[in-house]
Amino acid sequence: MIGFGMIFDDTYRPVFEAQTDGPLYSRLTGPVDVRLTAAASRTGIRAARYLASPAGRRVPFANFAGPNATANLLASGVDAVCVATPDDRHYDAARAAINAGKHVLIEKPSVLALGELDELNRLASERGVLAKVVYHKLADPDHKKLRTLYQDGVLSHVNSGYCSLLEPKSISGGQFAEWIAGRNPATYVAVHYLKLIDFSFGPNWVLDRVSATGQRGLVGPANGSTWDSVQLQIVYRHPDAREAAFDVHTSWVTPDNFPGYVEQEVQFRFDNAVWSAHQRKRGVELTVENRTPGELKYTPNYHYNGTFLEPWGERSQRGYGIEIIERFFKEVAFVEYGGSPDQRPARLAQMRALAYNDLSADRNCVAIVQALEAILARAAGGAPGCVAKVNGPAGGLVLYEPGSAKPLVLYEGRV
Numbered sequence: 001m002i003g004f005g006m007i008f009d010d011t012y013r014p015v016f017e018a019q020t021d022g023p024l025y026s027r028l029t030g031p032v033d034v035r036l037t038a039a040a041s042r043t044g045i046r047a048a049r050y051l052a053s054p055a056g057r058r059v060p061f062a063n064f065a066g067p068n069a070t071a072n073l074l075a076s077g078v079d080a081v082c083v084a085t086p087d088d089r090h091y092d093a094a095r096a097a098i099n100a101g102k103h104v105l106i107e108k109p110s111v112l113a114l115g116e117l118d119e120l121n122r123l124a125s126e127r128g129v130l131a132k133v134v135y136h137k138l139a140d141p142d143h144k145k146l147r148t149l150y151q152d153g154v155l156s157h158v159n160s161g162y163c164s165l166l167e168p169k170s171i172s173g174g175q176f177a178e179w180i181a182g183r184n185p186a187t188y189v190a191v192h193y194l195k196l197i198d199f200s201f202g203p204n205w206v207l208d209r210v211s212a213t214g215q216r217g218l219v220g221p222a223n224g225s226t227w228d229s230v231q232l233q234i235v236y237r238h239p240d241a242r243e244a245a246f247d248v249h250t251s252w253v254t255p256d257n258f259p260g261y262v263e264q265e266v267q268f269r270f271d272n273a274v275w276s277a278h279q280r281k282r283g284v285e286l287t288v289e290n291r292t293p294g295e296l297k298y299t300p301n302y303h304y305n306g307t308f309l310e311p312w313g314e315r316s317q318r319g320y321g322i323e324i325i326e327r328f329f330k331e332v333a334f335v336e337y338g339g340s341p342d343q344r345p346a347r348l349a350q351m352r353a354l355a356y357n358d359l360s361a362d363r364n365c366v367a368i369v370q371a372l373e374a375i376l377a378r379a380a381g382g383a384p385g386c387v388a389k390v391n392g393p394a395g396g397l398v399l400y401e402p403g404s405a406k407p408l409v410l411y412e413g414r415v
């Protein structure tokens, strides 16, 4: 585990804790044990605290900290590596892990530039390992149904939509304060919806262009490079040449006493349908004196991640945020133990062909993130209103600035 922060505690910890109670199993692999054996982070403080807790004492692991933490972890004999560092530090950790021949799972967004994605994909092929990214929204039952209805032709021809994801101020002001300078909330969370759109309504369309704007002044100075909120627009073109446009709004300055922890809603419009969904207003409303909306939420989403007393008496923590990580280990287990060693390349190819999480299928999302970062950097530098064109005559990802005749090529190859 490289990076041992909030998301480790939310989703990876429950996976590893559940694995100590019983192995992964399928008929092809037989039982496969998954163990957290090493962690690397900046200070090692959270990992040390966890190791000292009753749950941590059940899964002892090596705790590496400081500048050589990743190298020490890779030398410690791990088989697979999960990267959950801040988003601008995914690439170095993932590259080192893949280069060392480890299967890798990276938190979203996988990387911030197409050149980095190319390098990770090239190395993964060369070393014969999986390189995957976590997009848990694809495992949300509502989103699975959305995609199923679209792929089955019940919802026909998506035309437009909006997605909104608003994080509380405690994220920008406390949780992420160490690394937030120069960052924006869209790279961090819009990617959930970028992948949902790209995966659910693809693959028979092409990404055409990206634009974005946003607000500053709360997390950092009003003329600085740290963003409070961002409005991103992406445009795809269907094979019949009709366009589809999506607006994705993100923020990390919503009040902390907001009724639900994260405010998320979507609407997608089709030739024959409208799909509207709210992530937390799924029917439960709860008020507890002195405990909501701080510790407990008024409108909780127990489908993502919840702690339960199961009807059969066990305590559990589960949800699609956890299931998506377990699924990675099932894919690793299938590659390594799902049949004879001489068939490993075929099993690896089968798992690498899964577009929902393979880095080779993350090109559109990374292109949008790279364009977004460039557009926001230009805006902070005094040139708002840039548009990035995808796979046009001037290159794979090209930035056009209002009033300037000279485009800036961000990526030459085809996206």
Ligand SMILES: NC(=O)c1ccc[n+]([C@@H]2O[C@H](COP(=O)([O-])OP(=O)(O)OC[C@H]3O[C@@H](n4cnc5c(N)ncnc54)[C@H](O)[C@@H]3O)[C@@H](O)[C@H]2O)c1
Residues within 6 Å of the ligand: 002, 003, 004, 005, 006, 007, 008, 040, 041, 042, 043, 044, 069, 070, 084, 085, 086, 087, 089, 093, 107, 108, 109, 134, 136, 175, 176, 188
């Ligand atoms: N799937 C989701 O819904 C979800 C939710 C939150 C965060 N995330 C993603 O998870 C990642 C981490 O987010 P977080 O909320 O856990 O952040 P965090 O700030 O709570 O934790 C970051 C961790 O990375 C470590 N770290 C920082 N630089 C490092 C380096 N160079 N080498 C090794 N370790 C380093 C820190 O010590 C810390 O343990 C981000 O990419 C974020 O986008 C995903």
